[in-house]
Amino acid sequence: MGGRLIYLMGPSGSGKDSLIEAARKPLRAGNCEVVRRVITRSAESVGEDAIEVSREEFERRRAKGDFALSWQAHGLSYGIPVRIDQWLAEGRHVLINGSRGHLTEAQLRYPTLLPVLLTVKDEALRERLLRRGRENPAEVEARLRRNGLFMADDSISNIQIRRLDNSGDLAGTVANLLKLLSFSAKPDRT
Ligand SMILES: Nc1ncnc2c1ncn2[C@@H]1O[C@H](COP(=O)(O)OP(=O)(O)O)[C@@H](O)[C@H]1O
Numbered sequence: 659m660g661g662r663l664i665y666l667m668g669p670s671g672s673g674k675d676s677l678i679e680a681a682r683k684p685l686r687a688g689n690c691e692v693v694r695r696v697i698t699r700s701a702e703s704v705g706e707d708a709i710e711v712s713r714e715e716f717e718r719r720r721a722k723g724d725f726a727l728s729w730q731a732h733g734l735s736y737g738i739p740v741r742i743d744q745w746l747a748e749g750r751h752v753l754i755n756g757s758r759g760h761l762t763e764a765q766l767r768y769p770t771l772l773p774v775l776l777t778v779k780d781e782a783l784r785e786r787l788l789r790r791g792r793e794n795p796a797e798v799e800a801r802l803r804r805n806g807l808f809m810a811d812d813s814i815s816n817i818q819i820r821r822l823d824n825s826g827d828l829a830g831t832v833a834n835l836l837k838l839l840s841f842s843a844k845p846d847r848t
């Protein structure tokens with residue numbers, strides 16, 4: 659029986675990377691792999707544990723079929739390595755840092771994926787993005803605008819999405835994620 663794809667999504671700055679880092683060990687212990695994304699983010703940027711490549715290299719890998727899923731946002735390209743298919747076939751669950759804008763396409767390829775939406779109160783989002791300090795103020799505003807578009811568009815709420823609030827402390831969010839997955843990620847529910 660195959661594993662289940664856990665599709666974590668949420669606005670930039672909501673805490674997806676922080677949550678993934680904090681939950682990595684218990685997820686592994688629960689038979690859930692976390693995949694490193696391939697991103698065309700410049701090498702000097704700090705941030706998630708991702709594989710940074712040039713645009714040319716990204717396109718080369720995409721054309722070669724290296725990605726199970728790929729999308730563009732914030733002027734960057736993001737790819738999910740195709741090795742996740744092997745893990746899923748072996749019965750392991752896989753958690754990915756996904757995109758709200760790519761959810762529909764992702765569901766076409768993975769009909770049983772579990773969509774988990776990380777939310778955070780509006781006022782905290784700008785503050786977190788600014789505190790992270792990776793983007794300049796204009797880029798932060800662009801991310802907030804993008805989030806506003808998703809909030810105004812109810813298309814991502816047409817399917818059953820598990821919501822996880824990260825407005826409080828991270829440890830609480832980790833505990834809630836693990837609780838949610840221990841219930842939802844069982845193979846017999848796929
Ligand atoms: N629960 C939390 N409480 C306070 N700060 C948080 C929390 N979760 C994340 N952060 C901080 O918010 C910023 C954005 O988090 P990050 O994980 O980079 O978000 P994302 O990956 O969704 O863009 C980081 O500076 C991070 O340390």
Ligand SMILES: O=P(O)(O)OC[C@H]1O[C@H](OP(=O)(O)OP(=O)(O)O)[C@H](O)[C@@H]1O
Pocket residue numbers: 667668669670671674731732736755756757758759760801804
């Ligand atoms: O369609 P959306 O839901 O808006 O998502 C667009 C992209 O933004 C997020 O990345 P990330 O949080 O890494 O963006 P960042 O570059 O601001 O960190 C998410 O993981 C997607 O790759």
